Amino acid sequence: MLWLLVFVFAGAFAWQVAKRVRLIAGAPNTFSVSDPAFRLSRFIGDVLLQRRTIGERRVAGVAHALVFWGFLAFAGYTITEFLRGLASSISRALRGSTPTRLCWRRLPAPSSPASCICSSGVWCSGPQPSALCVG
Numbered sequence: 001m002l003w004l005l006v007f008v009f010a011g012a013f014a015w016q017v018a019k020r021v022r023l024i025a026g027a028p029n030t031f032s033v034s035d036p037a038f039r040l041s042r043f044i045g046d047v048l049l050q051r052r053t054i055g056e057r058r059v060a061g062v063a064h065a066l067v068f069w070g071f072l073a074f075a076g077y078t079i080t081e082f083l084r085g086l087a088s089s090i091s092r093a094l095r096g097s098t099p100t101r102l103c104w105r106r107l108p109a110p111s112s113p114a115s116c117i118c119s120s121g122v123w124c125s126g127p128q129p130s131a132l133c134v135g
Helices: 002-026 036-048 051-056 058-095
Strands: 101-106 119-124 132-134
Touching: 002 058, 036 051, 051 058
Parallel strands: none
Antiparallel strands: 101 119, 101 132
């Protein structure tokens, strides 16, 4: 069931992206793929390294860059864990073993940045004594 939802939402996302690409491509003289080296260096400097943001307002720019880089790190971790859970779920479904459940457990006391969130969705396959499992 989870893989079906993933494909439905991925399709909806792809449809929205295609719609926006058509809008951009249809505008006169606003979309170009010339000079890829310049575009790549500008992307790395202005987007990933936050050069313009830091240059325009030093303190606020550094704060913004730290939030942005934290978001990138968190997004990478979230995507990795999501794909790991999805692969596990698909693997179990193909083998016909116990269905995967979505469990909600309390995180430990604030000892890491992630534990500032009050609860977390964790993929599990067996009974969890201190968790609420659905599915």
